[in-house]
Amino acid sequence: MIREESIRIPFRYAAGQAGSLFLAALRDQNRILGSRCSACARTFAPARPYCPECGADKLAVVAIGPGAALVSWTEVPGRGVFGLVRPDGADTAMLHKVMGPSNELRVGARLRAVFAAERKGDIADLAGFEPETRAPR
């Protein structure tokens, strides 16, 4: 007997100080925020409350992107392409949707951020990243 089951899991979490700044900037300014650690001179994407490398908790918020480089990607059948995308100015990559057919993508491909028309303070405010070679919408 094969059972097929499905449940809904609704939940809500506090984005926190760094996460709230990050989401508000997506919503209000079309900007991606990262955090720069002055102790170890790394910039993290997206903004975060403390440095995962050296533990420092006094990070400076900096704008990163909207240009970005594709670090890695995978295609999920029916759902599109997801990539690790490193925004310009950041040393780390973030997981997000990559637009366009996967056969046009290469490691190191230049991308740019695409913001959603309607934004509400959610990661989906950043609709994804598309190849820079595409005509801007």
Next chain:
Amino acid sequence: MIERISVEIEMNQSWRYASGTAMERFANGLRQRRIEALRCGGCGRRYLPPRPFCGNCHLRLDEWIPVSDQGVVEAWTVVYLPFLDGRTGEVRKGPYGMALIRLDGADTTLNHYLAEADPTRLAVGLRARAVWRDELRGAIDDIRHFEVLR
């Protein structure tokens, strides 16, 4: 003052799994309002829900025995916090009762809902009876809940 943003997410989790032969027979029995347990030939322990191996003797179990849809409340609680029903993902509004019920003819307990949510009317040792749904689909929630027999 930083604006505090909270993020609402709804995940849909779906899965398929093979129920195994013991649970398959148990589930098919429920569809006919029949509850069956597996008895260990080594120690005599009667498992409900059925399991393919005895936890004491590690023997493979294949002796099916009928079990009543009535039994004894061995432990109970009243849940006041609205929480996700693990079988549907829907929020189950509190308060509601839950109990470990040992059905007559079984040695282990079944975890299920109670129709009673008043803690002053619940006690270990009370008798309870399964209330079946009208539409049976071969799953543990074919039993809607257990009602306490007064």
